Amino acid sequence: MTSTINDIAREAGVSIATVSKVINNKAHVSPDTRKKVLQVMEKLHYTPNVSAANLARRSSMNVLYADRFYKGLPYENPHMFDIVCGVSHELSRKGYRLSLLNLDSCGKKPEAAMEEVILSRVADGIIISSAFVTARMERLLLKYDFPQICIGEPAFDTILSWIDTNNTLSSNLAVEHLVSTGCRTLAFMGGRREDSIFMDRLRGFRSAMERRGLEVSEDYITYNPPDVEAIFRSASALLELPVPPDGIICTNSLMAVGAMRAIQAKGLDIPGQVSLIAFDDHPYSPMVSPQPTIIDVDLFSLGVHAGNLLLKKIRDPAMLVQTYTALPRLLLRGTTRL
Amino acid sequence: MTSTINDIAREAGVSIATVSKVINNKAHVSPDTRKKVLQVMEKLHYTPNVSAANLARRSSMNVLYADRFYKGLPYENPHMFDIVCGVSHELSRKGYRLSLLNLDSCGKKPEAAMEEVILSRVADGIIISSAFVTARMERLLLKYDFPQICIGEPAFDTILSWIDTNNTLSSNLAVEHLVSTGCRTLAFMGGRREDSIFMDRLRGFRSAMERRGLEVSEDYITYNPPDVEAIFRSASALLELPVPPDGIICTNSLMAVGAMRAIQAKGLDIPGQVSLIAFDDHPYSPMVSPQPTIIDVDLFSLGVHAGNLLLKKIRDPAMLVQTYTALPRLLLRGTTRL
DNA sequence: TTCTTTTGGTAAAACGCTTTCGGAATTTGG
DNA sequence: CCAAATTCCGAAAGCGTTTTACCAAAAGAA
Numbered sequence: 185m186t187s188t189i190n191d192i193a194r195e196a197g198v199s200i201a202t203v204s205k206v207i208n209n210k211a212h213v214s215p216d217t218r219k220k221v222l223q224v225m226e227k228l229h230y231t232p233n234v235s236a237a238n239l240a241r242r243s244s245m246n247v248l249y250a251d252r253f254y255k256g257l258p259y260e261n262p263h264m265f266d267i268v269c270g271v272s273h274e275l276s277r278k279g280y281r282l283s284l285l286n287l288d289s290c291g292k293k294p295e296a297a298m299e300e301v302i303l304s305r306v307a308d309g310i311i312i313s314s315a316f317v318t319a320r321m322e323r324l325l326l327k328y329d330f331p332q333i334c335i336g337e338p339a340f341d342t343i344l345s346w347i348d349t350n351n352t353l354s355s356n357l358a359v360e361h362l363v364s365t366g367c368r369t370l371a372f373m374g375g376r377r378e379d380s381i382f383m384d385r386l387r388g389f390r391s392a393m394e395r396r397g398l399e400v401s402e403d404y405i406t407y408n409p410p411d412v413e414a415i416f417r418s419a420s421a422l423l424e425l426p427v428p429p430d431g432i433i434c435t436n437s438l439m440a441v442g443a444m445r446a447i448q449a450k451g452l453d454i455p456g457q458v459s460l461i462a463f464d465d466h467p468y469s470p471m472v473s474p475q476p477t478i479i480d481v482d483l484f485s486l487g488v489h490a491g492n493l494l495l496k497k498i499r500d501p502a503m504l505v506q507t508y509t510a511l512p513r514l515l516l517r518g519t520t521r522l
Numbered sequence: 523m524t525s526t527i528n529d530i531a532r533e534a535g536v537s538i539a540t541v542s543k544v545i546n547n548k549a550h551v552s553p554d555t556r557k558k559v560l561q562v563m564e565k566l567h568y569t570p571n572v573s574a575a576n577l578a579r580r581s582s583m584n585v586l587y588a589d590r591f592y593k594g595l596p597y598e599n600p601h602m603f604d605i606v607c608g609v610s611h612e613l614s615r616k617g618y619r620l621s622l623l624n625l626d627s628c629g630k631k632p633e634a635a636m637e638e639v640i641l642s643r644v645a646d647g648i649i650i651s652s653a654f655v656t657a658r659m660e661r662l663l664l665k666y667d668f669p670q671i672c673i674g675e676p677a678f679d680t681i682l683s684w685i686d687t688n689n690t691l692s693s694n695l696a697v698e699h700l701v702s703t704g705c706r707t708l709a710f711m712g713g714r715r716e717d718s719i720f721m722d723r724l725r726g727f728r729s730a731m732e733r734r735g736l737e738v739s740e741d742y743i744t745y746n747p748p749d750v751e752a753i754f755r756s757a758s759a760l761l762e763l764p765v766p767p768d769g770i771i772c773t774n775s776l777m778a779v780g781a782m783r784a785i786q787a788k789g790l791d792i793p794g795q796v797s798l799i800a801f802d803d804h805p806y807s808p809m810v811s812p813q814p815t816i817i818d819v820d821l822f823s824l825g826v827h828a829g830n831l832l833l834k835k836i837r838d839p840a841m842l843v844q845t846y847t848a849l850p851r852l853l854l855r856g857t858t859r860l
Numbered sequence: 861t862t863c864t865t866t867t868g869g870t871a872a873a874a875c876g877c878t879t880t881c882g883g884a885a886t887t888t889g890g
Numbered sequence: 891c892c893a894a895a896t897t898c899c900g901a902a903a904g905c906g907t908t909t910t911a912c913c914a915a916a917a918g919a920a
Contacts, residue, residue, distance in 0.1 A: 186641055188875090188876055188877085189877060190876080198899075198900085199899065199900040199901075200876090200877080200878095200900090201878085201879080201880095201899070201900060201902095202898085202899060204877070204878060204879085205898095205899090207877090207878095208878080211897085211898095212897060212898055213897095214898060214899090217898080217899085229637070229641065230641075231637075231638050231642045232642060232876080232877070233577070233642060233876050233877065234582075234642045234643060234644040234877095235573050235574075235576035235577040235582065235643060235644075235876080235877090236577050236875065236876035236878090236905090237876080237877050237878075238573035238576075238877090238905095239571070239577050239875090239876080239877070239878090239905050239907085240877045240878040240879080240904080240905055241877080241879095241905090242878095242905070244572070244573060253607040253610040253611060254607055254611060254822075255604075255607065255611075255822040256604070257603070257607050262600065264603075265606075266593075266594070266595070268591070268603075269591040269592055269593065269595050272591045272622045272624050273592060273593075273624060273627050276623075277627055277628075281621050281622075281623075281644070282621060283584070283619050283621040284606075284614075284619075284620050284621075285614075286610050286614040289611050289615055291615070299567070299569075300569050303524055303567065303568075303569035304569045304570060304571060305572060305573060306572040306619070412809070412811075437806065437809070438806075438809065441809040445811070466806065468775065468776075468779075468804065468806040471750070471775070471779040471806065471810065472809065473783070484592075484593040484594065526905095526906055526907085527906060527907065528906080536869080537869070537870045537871075538870090538871095538906090538907080538908095539870060539871080539908085539909080539910095540868085540870080542907070542908060543868095543869090543908095545907090546908080549867085549868095550866090550867060550868055550869075551867095551868070552867080555868075555869085570906080570907070571906050572907095573905085573906080573907085574875090574905070574906035574907035574908090575906080575907050575908075576875095576907085577875050577906080577908090578874080578875055578906080578907040578908040578909075579875090579907080579908060579909095580908095
C-alpha cells in the first residue's frame, strides 16, 4: 500500500535508523547518504506515519483549543474565531496542528474530558477559554504539568498562564481621546453588572477619570441589557440631564447604535455637539453613519501570541508562568472630533 | 508515570488482549472479568494512549477542516465559523476530533499539503472548502479514495461529495415573498460578477421571475463592490428609474443598508412604498431600523450534516458520492409587508 | 452419548516509527 | 605518529496498542 520507512531503507540501501535521521534532520549522516535517502523518499512519495512517530517520540504535534463550539456562537461572540485563526496560523507555521475540543458536547464533564485528553496524549498542550477554568480545572492542569494558556484572565487568583485584552487600558484610551478632543462631561454606557468585561471597563473608566481629576457622577453611568430599544431610552435619558454629556463611551457596538439614534433623534450633531466612542470593531461598522470611532484589540495577533507562548512552554517545560495583555488600538472614525 | 494497558492487565490478573477487548467493548469477555478490569482502569486513572491505538488500528479518529484561517477572516466571511462549529459539534458527539488544516500558511502548496496529510494518516477524512478544490485536488482525493466533503459546490463538474446552500431556491423564496406581498417591479442588487455566490443567486432570480411570467429588465439588475457609498449610489439610481422598483432583493446585508439609506433619503417608506429583502442574517441585524427581512440558511445544521455524511463515508468506504443542499428559511422582519 | 459451536481467555505478532548503543572509519590534537 | 575525539552507520530495543491464531472449557444439537 503506502510506503514505510522500511521500504525507503531497503531501496536506499541503508538502515531505517539512518532514514529516521534524515527525516528528522539529525546529524551524523553524510551529505551523500542524505541526498540518496531524500531521492528515494521523493520517488516513493514517502510521508512518515504520524501515529507511529508520535508513539515513538511520545508527543503528538498537536494542540487543543478547548471551548464551547455551538450553534449561533458567532452571534454571541463574533470575535472568538479571530483568536482561533491566530492560534491556528501560528501553530501551522511551526508544524503543529490545532484541534478543537468541544468541552460542551463531548458527553462528559469538562474536567473529566480534560483529564482524558491529557492522559491519552492526544495533544502536547492546550489553549482553554477561561470560562472553563475552575479551581478543579486548575488543579488538574497543574497536577499533570500540562502546557496551557487561558484565553481571558481567569475569574480567580491563579498561577496558570493567561493572555487577555487590557480593558483598563482601553477605557483609559477612550477617556484620553475624548478629553483631548475637548469633551468635558463624559457618560459611560455599560452592559449588565454581572458581566465582568463591562465591569473591568467601568473600573478602567473610573480610574482614568480620577487620574485626570475629573469628577464622575453615578448619573452618567448606565447599565444596559442587550436590547436596542432599552439602550435608546437609556441614552435619551442621559441627554435629558441638566448638564448633558458631550462625550459618550459605549462598551459595545449595539450601544453605539442605540446611543447614536438617541442623539440624532434629539437633533444633535455627531461629533459636533456630542462625541461617541465604542469598544470592539465588527464587520458591519460601515453600516452605521457616521462610522463610529472604535477602541479594539487585534485578536488575531492575540491568538498568534497565545500559540507562540504555548509552543515555547511545550518545548521548554521549565518555562515559567506567563501572562500577557494585548494593547488596545484606537480606530479614528467619524464620531469623535480630531 | 501514567499507566499503560500492561499495568491494567497485571493488576486485574488478565492478559492485555482481554483489557483491549474491554476498552473497545468487544465480545468474549465474561461480565465478571469485564467488571474487574473496569474497576482497575478506574482505580489507576487509565486512559488508552491514542497514538498507540491509532497505529495499531490504522485510523486516527480525527477529521480535518481544510480552509484558510487568516487574519480578519470573520470579517470577510462571518458565517464560516458557524459551519465549523456544526461540524465540530457533530464529530465530538461521535467520538471524533476536528483539526484545522491551514491550507494557506503551512508553507506548502495546497495539493502538496493535502497529499502529505493523506499519506501521514493524520486524519480519516477531510472537510474542505471548495475554494481549494481544483482539478488536481480532485484527482488527489480520488486517487487515494480519501473520505471527503466539500463545503460549497465546486466550480467545475466533479464526482466529489459536497454540500451547499441552495442559492437558486433562496432567490426563488425571495421573489415569491415579495410578489405575494404585492410587489410588482423587482430589482436585484448583486455583488461582483466574479463572485459565484452572487451569480448563483442572480440565476435563481431570473428563473424565479421567468417561472412567474414576470419580465426582468437588465436596468433592474446591479453589480456592486463591497462599499456602502457605491451601493448607496447604485440604489439611488434604481429609484430614479421611470418605473422605480417597489421590491428590492439585496444579496447581502451591506447592500441592504446601502439600499435602505437610499430609500429613506428619497423620503420613501419601508415597507409601505418599497419592500426590501436581504440574504444572510448576521449578529448586527438589530442595528438597522427597520430590521431587514432576511433569507438565510442554518449553517450550523449544514455543518452537522457535513460531519455526519463524512462519518458515514469513513465507516463505510463503499458509500457512494453524496451531495446535499440546505433549504433556505425566511426570517420575516420589518422591511416587507405581511 | 458424541460431535459441533460458542464462549472466555492468552501468547505473540504486528503497526511504523525513534533512540540508544556499539563498532568501524575518519579526523583532530599534541 | 599515536592517542583521542568525532563522524557515520546499523542492530535492536522499545513506544502502547489491536488483532490474529489458538486452546480449553462450556453449551447445544443430534
